[in-house]
Amino acid sequence: MDQSDFNLSHQNQSTESKIVASLERISQAFRVLLWQESKEFALSPIQIQVLIFLLNHSDEKRKVSYLADEFNMTKATISDTVKTLEQKNLITKEHEPHDTRSYIIHLTEKGKDIAEKTSFFSKEIRTPIDNLSAENKENLLLNLIGIIKHLNNSGVITIQRMCMTCAYFQLSDQDNQPYCKLLNQTLSPTKLRVDCPEHKPKA
Amino acid sequence: MDQSDFNLSHQNQSTESKIVASLERISQAFRVLLWQESKEFALSPIQIQVLIFLLNHSDEKRKVSYLADEFNMTKATISDTVKTLEQKNLITKEHEPHDTRSYIIHLTEKGKDIAEKTSFFSKEIRTPIDNLSAENKENLLLNLIGIIKHLNNSGVITIQRMCMTCAYFQLSDQDNQPYCKLLNQTLSPTKLRVDCPEHKPKA
């Protein structure tokens, strides 16, 4: 058989296209896993995502508007979701005296419990990553961070909590290494954060 | 300030966790980009995905059941989607004589046109990848393929079209290199396919 038989246009694919295709497949896996998890707990995907987010983030991020940005949805959608979660007794609202318009969302015991259980929904994706060599992990992370940085800059992803887009981040003058002005330390690849609680967006 | 102030539990994150978080962020980007594209063309995300898929795949894959597996949805959902696309004159159905139950889905001119235009929806993700070094690209691809392979094996992703899950694939006896028995050639990293038209699932 002539080998050119196999050279269908989309198969002569560049490495870049294959990377995009792979990322797309992995995206699908996240969707599938989240969906499975949501059926198990009788919650919607977005409800689970909100619960998990609340488990890991500080007060000023536990608000409707922030969540809307975080998940690229409208405030209306998040407002609905929060209402539902409240009816299910998974969260409570804490109104602050200095701004009565907004409130902080807190997990109830039950909510925390579910959030912890569901936060492992991506364990299937984690397993193969655990098995990579340390060097491979570092490399992979750096490459992914590079992609996200670009997505941040181009406005596809609005929320920014990683070092590369932080006001405290710089390349040190001496050796051009990533450096955090808040922590006062050089950031080796494994120290780079993708979800830093101290993140301050660049001006 | 004491440095331990920053060591919030979720911030002492392992490299693996950060990789998962990064992949999750990129997944979100795909969702956002697809959603933007769908608004622009007055189509739903799944409709666009189906159109793009039809652009690139052969007849035996252009059927309702295959699409349902491909996108991890029920046949009912795809059936609906196809009906809508037909009403919009973007696809036609070709019934085959030897099995009148099923049919092949073809793009109309208009459908092909839209499929080609929307197939670039992920260009924002591609740009930063283009800028990586050749070695980095190869490395990244191999790591992603490793993850997908695991997701295939564990059943999260049902459809398989990549070399690692193919009956024609083996590690050659001499040098343990990936080898394709159909193409009769060694598969260097850049030759590994993620969406091969000749893919034959392992028994």
Place this chain on the structure above:
DNA sequence: CTCACATAGTTAGGACAACTACCTTTGTGA
């Protein structure tokens, strides 16, 4: 000080996604 504007969140209404359950027709193999 006040008035226009911005911001936080909510409500209502609608399009559509995607499911389950059930059905028809057709193919297949013991």
Place this chain on the structure above:
DNA sequence: TCACAAAGGTAGTTGTCCTAACTATGTGAG
């Protein structure tokens, strides 16, 4: 030939996520 599997479709439901319009509260310029 007859039971069963496979391809696809229909109906009805639930939930997502949007837009548009709204309330109420904070803010800042003149």
